[in-house]
Amino acid sequence: xxxxxxxxxxxxxxxxxxxxxxxxxxxxxxxxxxxxxxxxxxxxxxxxxxxxxxxxxxxxxxxxxxxxxxxxxxxxxxxxxxxxxxxxxxxxxxxxxxxxxxxxxxxxxxxxxxxxxxxxxxxxxxxxxxxxxxxxxxxxxxxxxxxxxxxxxxxxxx
Ligand SMILES: C[S@@+](CC[C@H](N)C(=O)[O-])C[C@H]1O[C@@H](n2cnc3c(N)ncnc32)[C@H](O)[C@@H]1O
Numbered sequence: 001x002x003x004x005x006x007x008x009x010x011x012x013x014x015x016x017x018x019x020x021x022x023x024x025x026x027x028x029x030x031x032x033x034x035x036x037x038x039x040x041x042x043x044x045x046x047x048x049x050x051x052x053x054x055x056x057x058x059x060x061x062x063x064x065x066x067x068x069x070x071x072x073x074x075x076x077x078x079x080x081x082x083x084x085x086x087x088x089x090x091x092x093x094x095x096x097x098x099x100x101x102x103x104x105x106x107x108x109x110x111x112x113x114x115x116x117x118x119x120x121x122x123x124x125x126x127x128x129x130x131x132x133x134x135x136x137x138x139x140x141x142x143x144x145x146x147x148x149x150x151x152x153x154x155x156x157x158x
Contacts, residue, residue: 006119032112052126059091
């Protein structure tokens with residue numbers, strides 16, 4: 001067993017999983033906050049110098065999982081680990097969001113594709129030199145990037 005303890009909680013405009021953006025690129029300008037619990041405030045030193053952060057969080061409203069899913073961006077079944085579907089054996093989400101300000105343990109963020117009340121597991125700075133490789137292949141998602149910004153979690157387009 002592995003036990004994680006949340007370090008904070010995400011506040012966002014989204015109370016329900018459907019409909020809402022399915023990735024930060026579909027949530028451009030959507031504001032939220034990360035309330036970091038007092039025990040962890042010391043670890044926020046120097047984070048304000050970064051324009052973007054990686055949030056790792058627990059999909060707390062997700063139940064069950066299937067290893068083959070029809071993802072939001074497709075009509076074909078795909079292997080779960082080739083998707084970002086929230087129903088996973090370990091329901092961990094990852095979003096790169098814009099960081100506007102760090103103030104008194106509160107992170108003001110933008111481009112939020114995360115439900116209100118989501119427990120945060122970790123925060124890391126987004127660093128292109130670490131996180132943005134040059135030679136990219138995107139498998140079944142090839143060519144779908146243009147529509148991800150418009151697609152919503154109820155299958156409709158905004
Ligand atoms: C496709 S997932 C992608 C999330 C993240 N960017 C990732 O790649 O891990 C985004 C969808 O997960 C759902 N979702 C967001 N926060 C959630 C939560 N705390 N619990 C369960 N589902 C959540 C919403 O339906 C949202 O549209």
